[in-house]
Amino acid sequence: MAIMAGPGDPVLAETAAERIRELMDGGFVVDADGQHAPVHADDLAVISPHVEQASAIAARLADVPGVLIGTANHMHGLEREAVVVIHPLVGYREAPACATGLGRLCVALSRHRAYATVIVDADADLVLAHAQREAPRDARLATQRHVLAALLALG
Template identity: 30%
Template sequence: MPVDALLIDEAFQANSSQYYQVASLAPTHLLVGDGGQLNPFSPIANPDRWRGGPEDPLQTAVGVLLRNHPSTPVHKYPISRRLDGRAVTVAETFYPDLAFKAAVLRDRRKLRLQPSTVKKPRARFLDHALDHAAAEGWAHIELPHAPVLTADPELIDVIVTLIKQLLGRNPQVQCELSQRWTAIARTRVAVGVSHNEQKDLLRARLDAAGLMEIVVDTANKLQGREFDVMIAWHPLAGLPDPDPFHLDPGRLCVLLTRHRHACIVVGRAGDRALLDAIPPTTPAYLGWDPDPVLDGWDVHRSVLEALAPHCMRA
């Protein structure tokens, strides 16, 4: 039954074929969404055969609307309610065409940790990263360069140990919602990964350590969720060669924008060297301007530059 107006939420995550199914319901459309996150994907073989066409089913709902109706008004929301000012300095690299700032006032959000008592060098290094993240909102841990398996055992060890040490220091937060210091619930701490294999092995290790409440999931499943502290397994960590999946800027954007207080990125020194090399050749399609691989390459470089003041090399 036709209606007066059609409102589509998460419009950047809806593909154009889904939009086509409901577009005739109303003459007026309002599409709402976040253009920095993961684009829709298709399980069919060779979906790129339609690239460049005005009705390409792999375009986002917003993309197909603007492609066929370029005069459509676009309204940009200039603030972020989830991210504070510290987080915006990195997150803005995902939105080069959108100037925005944090809705929360500076220094309104605070993360407090009890003093460290560990003695071993690796544990002291991780506690230093926790202290930096609590103060600055970010920490970027770089393990030594090494080509590794998708489920890197050393990186898993670091993440599990990091969570143990975080919880062992009685983390408390204060924010615009409450000026009282409140203990962080374990369900408010999350680990974001790129692969189900990484998720499954981390889940097993955390469960074995009695940390069943800690959230572990892929970027696809974490999209739209919010936590106090986020640990992000960098998509390029230990990768020998870049590819479209790991270079997807939307995946990195999701991993680095789920937190309210602090985000700790864990990767390897080779991630930076990978992006200093020559970008891979990519296919071109008539009538289709974006190049997701090269766009992702540029975004990843910009993010590493923004994280440079927070980088800690193991």
């Protein structure tokens, strides 16, 4: 995905909203008895790094009440069956501290019970690689790169 306008690029909100609609159209959950049931809005969440992104996503999903939409800070302790996550580095061309914090990444990647889609752009690994060259002993950046590589390998 090409993000041209930084973390506020409308493509991010559109992509997240589109994925939620896809999950509602064809997704299902399995209950404790092994029975399949269609996915409902209250089974879904979108986690974004920025409040502005969450607002843009909420506007695009205004006709789908029940989807939990917010930032990682807002999602502490909450879970849903399926979660769409916007990776914190999407849209950045540098690696600011706010986008490389491991706590928020951990929260974002651990709010799903059964399924997660992680939205990431093509430049995230390059941004982390550059930042790691500038700060080779920064364990936070090394961990971010490791997690990103694992996510990309799953894709």
